[in-house]
Amino acid sequence: MHADIVVLPGDGIGPEIVAATLPVLEAVASRYGHAFSFAEHDIGGVAIDRHGEPLPAATLEAARRADAVLLGAVGGPKWSDPNAKVRPEQGLLAIRKALGLFANLRPVRPHAAALGASPIKSELLQGVDIMVVRELTGGIYFGDKTRSETEATDLCRYSVVEIERVVRSAAALARARRGHLTSVDKANVLETSRLWRDVTTRVMRDEFPDVTLEHQLVDSMAMHLLSKPRAYDVIVTENMFGDILTDEASMLAGSLGLLASASLGSGKVGIYEPIHGSAPDIAGKGIANPYATILSAAMLLRHSLGLEAEAAAVEAAVSSALDAKVFTADLAAAGQGVDTRTAAQAVVDRLA
Numbered sequence: 001m002h003a004d005i006v007v008l009p010g011d012g013i014g015p016e017i018v019a020a021t022l023p024v025l026e027a028v029a030s031r032y033g034h035a036f037s038f039a040e041h042d043i044g045g046v047a048i049d050r051h052g053e054p055l056p057a058a059t060l061e062a063a064r065r066a067d068a069v070l071l072g073a074v075g076g077p078k079w080s081d082p083n084a085k086v087r088p089e090q091g092l093l094a095i096r097k098a099l100g101l102f103a104n105l106r107p108v109r110p111h112a113a114a115l116g117a118s119p120i121k122s123e124l125l126q127g128v129d130i131m132v133v134r135e136l137t138g139g140i141y142f143g144d145k146t147r148s149e150t151e152a153t154d155l156c157r158y159s160v161v162e163i164e165r166v167v168r169s170a171a172a173l174a175r176a177r178r179g180h181l182t183s184v185d186k187a188n189v190l191e192t193s194r195l196w197r198d199v200t201t202r203v204m205r206d207e208f209p210d211v212t213l214e215h216q217l218v219d220s221m222a223m224h225l226l227s228k229p230r231a232y233d234v235i236v237t238e239n240m241f242g243d244i245l246t247d248e249a250s251m252l253a254g255s256l257g258l259l260a261s262a263s264l265g266s267g268k269v270g271i272y273e274p275i276h277g278s279a280p281d282i283a284g285k286g287i288a289n290p291y292a293t294i295l296s297a298a299m300l301l302r303h304s305l306g307l308e309a310e311a312a313a314v315e316a317a318v319s320s321a322l323d324a325k326v327f328t329a330d331l332a333a334a335g336q337g338v339d340t341r342t343a344a345q346a347v348v349d350r351l352a
């Protein structure tokens with residue numbers, strides 16, 4: 001098949017991890033007889049510097065026309081002045097919203113060879129396989145904001161339709177997995193969470209009676225996630241809770257540099273990006289872990305291009321590289337670790 005992939009490297013380690021991932025997609029194309037074309041565009045801080053805005057119209061237009069978007073990361077100290085008029089992160093939020101990407105799939109599957117990198121006891125991690133579905137275009141991220149000399153506000157707002165559609169996405173995934181859905185909210189305090197709980201209960205009762213539903217409050221969920229991670233199958237939650245819980249969950253896998261994501265809507269185009277950020281502390285050193293971005297490319301193959309065998313081959317190649325202890329510094333023993341390109345090449349070699 002032929003596919004047009006828009007590539008948005010962004011800031012910090014973004015260009016490094018994306019440059020390491022494109023050869024993996026090239027290797028898939030040549031092994032399976034596909035043709036992928038890559039068109040690079042600006043987003044985030046680099047777009048502010050070049051065009052004065054974090055999401056230039058040309059970037060959004062290209063993304064709309066593409067089959068899929070591969071994104072690195074945005075943001076960094078250069079653009080982080082709290083009084084700045086424009087911010088890199090606004091570009092990322094705007095493209096998710098504009099493309100209607102309401103369901104952000106973040107799989108958490110600790111790999112046997114990397115268990116030693118996790119601060120959690122290995123026996124708790126065996127067999128952990130969680131899919132977090134984070135609502136991505138609503139909640140406190142997108143409500144009205146105000147700021148005066150003396151106070152500031154961020155409005156958290158959810159509509160029934162916004163909750164229904166993301167719960168349906170999560171429940172469909174649960175149905176194809178182990179048949180269990182955990183909905184995370186703060187219904188003991190927040191009105192939006194009480195709506196979330198009501199709607200979720202109704203959708204599951206009426207449309208997914210075969211999927212078991214459990215409600216969890218977000219604070220105790222943060223604890224259970226580390227103390228009994230095997231108890232979870234699919235977790236669905238609102239935008240900010242999902243953001244925070246998945247960075248926490250990355251410690252089950254051993255590094256933020258291992259967690260991939262797919263941002264999906266009702267159309268074909270999705271954005272595929274690691275869950276981590278631009279990692280300013282290691283940017284420019286060539287040592288970032290590329291596996292999260294490579295695994296995001298696998299999700300791109302699966303969800304936007306329908307290439308399941310190819311996606312599984314990329315995942316198997318990453319697993320095999322991890323089995324061979326091809327570790328970047330975040331996974332390796334102190335003072336050790338291969339560079340970004342070496343890790344990515346190990347994946348390419350296994351696909352050849």
Ligand code: NAD
Pocket residue numbers: 013072073074075076077080089092256257273274275276277278279280281282287288289290292330
């Ligand atoms: P971060 O995810 O960038 O980094 C947190 C820690 O994890 C750092 O120590 C970093 O070195 C490490 N890390 C992250 N990815 C890694 C990788 N692939 N390999 C090895 N180590 C890795 O979070 P932060 O420092 O809080 O944020 C930095 C900037 O990134 C901010 O501007 C933030 O807004 C932005 N950000 C962007 C995205 C995105 O583009 N999707 C996501 C999160 C944060």
Ligand code: IPM
Pocket residue numbers: 074075089092093243275276277
């Ligand atoms: C993520 C990031 C973004 C988010 C920021 C950079 C806007 O943390 O993709 O997880 O909060 O969604």
Ligand code: MN
Pocket residue numbers: 243244247275
């Ligand atoms: Mn985040």
